[in-house]
Amino acid sequence: MNPSINNYTTMNTLMRKIGAIVCFLILSVPAFAQEALIQNTYNRESLSLNGDWSYIIDPYENGYYDYRREPFDNYFNPANPGSGAYFANVKPAHKTDRVEYDFTNADKIKVPGSWSVEKEQMHWYEGTVWYEKDFLFEPKAGHKSILYFGAVNYEAHVYVNGIKVGHHIGGFTPFNFEVTKHLKKGNNFVVVKVDNTRKKDAVPTINTDWWNHGGITREVKILQVPELYVADYTVQLSKEQANVIEGTVALSEQKAGELVTLNIPELKIKKTLTTDAEGKASFAIKAKKLTKWHVDKPYLYDVQWAAGQDVVNDRVGFRTIEVSGSDILLNGEKVYLRGICMHEENPIEGRRNYSLEDARMMFQWAKELNTNFVRLAHYPHNEHMPRLADELGILLWEEIPVYWTIDWTNTQTLANAKGQLSEMVQRDKNRASVIIWSMANETPVSEERNQFLKALVTTTRELDNSRLISAAMEVHGEEDGTKMISDPFGEYVDIMSFNQYHGWYGGDIKDFPNLKWAVKYNKPVIVSEWGAGAKYGYRADDQTIWSEDYQAYFYEQTLAGIENIPNLAGFTPWILADFRSPRRPLANIQDMWNRKGLISDGGFKKQAFFVLKKYYDKKEAGTNL
Known part of the structure; x- marks a missing residue:
């Protein structure tokens, strides 16, 4: 040596x-x-x-x-x-x-x-x-x-x-x-x-x-x-008491006797709270002549918190969201969700969306479709999205990337999922536009998976019990020609949501209008994904896959039968715009892009865009479809 x-x-x-x-x-x-x-x-x-x-x-x-x-x-x-x-x-x-x-x-x-x-x-x-x-x-x-x-x-x-x-x-x-x-x-x-x-x-x-x-x-x-600042707060409309604004506030120091002032000038609310030993305080205040936030009138109030030298301002909308049987109720009234799915990617530049301008572009397209609901898939998007949705009157589904098959028995993986869930809820819990927290997407049924997702539901309800909980589940087989929606996780959610691709991943799309469906749970149903791929500019007949014509026909057939699904409260087709994906290598068609978008990677609208818009226009007008 x-x-x-x-x-x-x-x-x-x-x-x-x-x-x-x-x-x-x-x-x-x-x-x-x-x-x-x-x-x-x-x-x-x-x-x-x-x-x-x-x-x-x-x-x-x-x-x-x-x-x-x-x-x-x-x-x-x-x-x-x-x-x-x-x-x-x-x-x-x-x-x-x-x-x-x-x-x-x-x-x-x-x-x-x-x-x-x-x-x-x-x-x-x-x-x-x-x-x-x-x-x-x-x-x-x-x-x-x-x-x-x-x-x-x-x-x-x-x-x-x-x-x-x-x-x-x-x-x-x-x-x-x-x-x-x-x-x-x-x-x-x-x-x-x-x-x-x-x-x-x-x-x-x-x-x-x-x-x-x-x-x-x-x-x-x-x-x-x-040194002493407003670290956290929740301001929302009570579900139990009419026109009562309630919530909590927490200072950066766990110290009793500190004064915190809540000010909502337009409602003539100015209330000083005193913190407990944990530096927290709660409140419930009756508001007079409150204008509720709604998709048709997304009204926001200036809200200000002050503690010592710290002053923080926000814009908050007050609304309630709940379910009753098969209905979703916004401010106590039934709302039908005319939706679309959206990835956080700029289809023109092929990069992550991060700016307010990006958010405006994506929501402008969604508005042109006449949507009132957007599923932000498959992870929390940037903060411009819920902030702008508050202003535009767009309802949102937010989810964490518990996606396909993950390590269900790993305690660190569960802690990771809970951490991301907590950060999502913490950031966006004061946004009126956010109505659904989603736990997962297309996860295979097993006891280990069920326990994992149940733990996420428990965490979510502890963090925020004012919103609805769902997950994008799947169709689980057929019985006597009837498609079954029977995921056992459905017991723990407020809304039954599932993805289905009949006519794209199996089945013939011409059969869709006559399909039969059975949903195990008497809850509102959202079809959280359905769609077909198309290369923009590729025109053929409506039986030629990857053509705009086939995608448009696929949409026509699906829309002709989607109302046959029991308890349907809305749907979010997949997807607003093409996005990059290494899973999609087909040369001259996909070229590493998922082509199920209604808008191409260059920002051009495909034929199916106008098919869906026509349906949503009629749906909003209440005319026969």
Whole structure:
């Protein structure tokens, strides 16, 4: 044995242990727990970190693990950062210094964005990419600084000025970290290890039918809030008491006796609440001459919270949503859901939607169809969507990506799903447009799956019992020529929803108008998916698959028989616009796009768009179909 190698290895191990001890003594950092999501970052002043970021592709994760495959996090010493950990952002101090990465001269990438779209050489890349941003910062005395991410797909490790501040899993929900002690006046930097690797125990799992856009896909910003601030609140219309506005508020400190003021000027409501020992307070206030939010009149009120130096403003609509037998009731009146499904992807540019302009484009198309309901599939979309839906009067279905077959018996997978569910509900619980929380999509029936989804239902009702719960289930066979909707999970939801593709995935579409259906549960029914693919501009006869003519015929036949489904309260055809998917390789037709959209990847309307619009126009008018 070479003694010099043995001595080096021993010394290296010793230095790692010493470094870990020093790091612990300096930082006293415990295992990272997800910090509570601050409510309504949308309307708070902030420092935007959007724009150009430096990036380094790291398929071997050299910047995270040392050559013994031990994470640098385990023993990193900020006083002696070395040259291996990319998050340290080390610069050579002398011409003999060896540093094998360099953010300063690295290529740039846009945030928000997706590397598969922005960088041709990374089109199919799945793995780790390091993002780095330099910025100037001016701390406010007596304020805390919170670093907020709208979404990072899929796993994020976040470092500020070389110090790890947190870790997040889930590609479609927001998260934040309090970074006050890590920022300084003047020059600062943030580094994010982004990893979009698909995993069996992840949510979603390895197998999906959409593009795995990697990157910091939504906005990044720094909020500065007073030491004591309004961390969370819920404001809604009571289902039990007419015209009573109720809810809760929570401050950032668990302290009794703090005063919080709720102000809704138009309703002449101004009430001061006193927090309990947990820093929380609840309220129920009778409102006079309340205008309820409705799809026909999406009325919003200015709502303001004030606690100490903190003031936060919101726009809130007040409405109730419930079920009665086979009906869905909006403000106590039956509503039929003229819907469409929608992915969070810009079909013209093939990238993730992230801007308000993107949201306006998608909803404008939905409005042209004469819809009043949109299923946001298959994950929480960006916050512009529910905010704009509030203004436009569009009802929403939001869901988490518990999709197809995931690891049902894995407790960490369940915790992951609950985490994403909680972040979705926390962000959007004050949006009047959101009426349905969905637990899953097309999951195979098993006892393990049933228990998993039941746990999600329990969590959802604990977080928010004012909305309806559903899941996109499936048709489970036929009996005597009757299609059966009998998923046992139907017992635990408010609305029976199922996907069906008769005429596309089996069956003959000409038979659809005469199909018989049986639904096990006496609950409102939504057909959450149905549709057929078509290449825009491909014209043939109505029996030629992939043609616009076939898709239009498919829609005509489905619409001719869909009202035969018992308890039907609405439906959401699949899908508004074509979207990218590696599952769709058919050359010259799909070309890695799912072609079931009513609008093409270039933004052009297919023939089926007008078929559905005609049906919805008649449905709204109440004429015979």
